[in-house]
Amino acid sequence: xxxxLERHLTFARLSDISPDxxxxxxxxxxxxxxxxxxxxxxxxxxxxKFIAAKEEYWRRDGLGHWAISCHGRYVGxxxxxxxxxxxxxxxxxKPESFGLGAVISKKAIAFAMADTRIPLVTFLLPPSxxxxxxxxxxxxxxxx
Numbered sequence: 001x002x003x004x005l006e007r008h009l010t011f012a013r014l015s016d017i018s019p020d021x022x023x024x025x026x027x028x029x030x031x032x033x034x035x036x037x038x039x040x041x042x043x044x045x046x047x048x049k050f051i052a053a054k055e056e057y058w059r060r061d062g063l064g065h066w067a068i069s070c071h072g073r074y075v076g077x078x079x080x081x082x083x084x085x086x087x088x089x090x091x092x093x094k095p096e097s098f099g100l101g102a103v104i105s106k107k108a109i110a111f112a113m114a115d116t117r118i119p120l121v122t123f124l125l126p127p128s129x130x131x132x133x134x135x136x137x138x139x140x141x142x143x144x
Contacts, residue, residue, distance in 0.1 A: 007101050011066035011111075014054050017074050019047040025076065030095040049056070057081055063117065065090065069103055075100055079108060080118065089121045 014022070020057060025031065026042040057064035065079040078091030089108065102119055111116045 005070070005100070006107050008071045009104060009107055010069045010072075011108075012069065012081065013058070014051050014065060014077055016065045017067045017077075019044055019051075020073055022047050022050070022077075025074075028095055029119070031092065032042075035092070061117075063115070068093075070100060075085050075104075078104065080112060080121065083122075087118045087121050091093050101105075 023042045023046075023140070026047075027036070032038045054065050061082045063080050063082070065077050065081060067074060068076050068078060074092065075097035076093035078089070078093075080087045080089055082088075089105070089112070091104060091108075093101060093104075098123070109121070112121055
């Protein structure tokens with residue numbers, strides 16, 4: 001199932017997604033519940049600034065956060081962002097797509113393992129996670 005689903009995942013630029021779709025996604029209280037730093041209202045100005053900031057990471061580092069789709073439908077955003085000398089991995093899914101996190105992360109980590117710019121990745125899980133171990137259960141994310 002995961003391999004089949006993984007084939008239907010696509011990573012694109014956030015600028016390819018309708019700002020209204022991102023506003024709806026980020027305004028959902030179920031998303032905000034897992035993002036303690038989300039303290040402002042998402043509106044067109046916020047989305048414009050958000051996308052511009054993410055595009056700046058792409059310009060600066062050649063890599064950044066993606067818009068993620070499954071079967072051609074936007075399910076959230078995430079990917080890698082360089083913070084100092086380290087790469088952070090983040091994933092923010094629409095509530096109806098919360099169960100896709102492990103499959104998306106597996107594909108993203110495979111990308112990172114093939115990219116020589118990324119020697120290691122930092123994962124931060126929100127304190128609201130009820131079962132952090134479940135996040136990567138049955139998913140080999142790193143191997144040598």
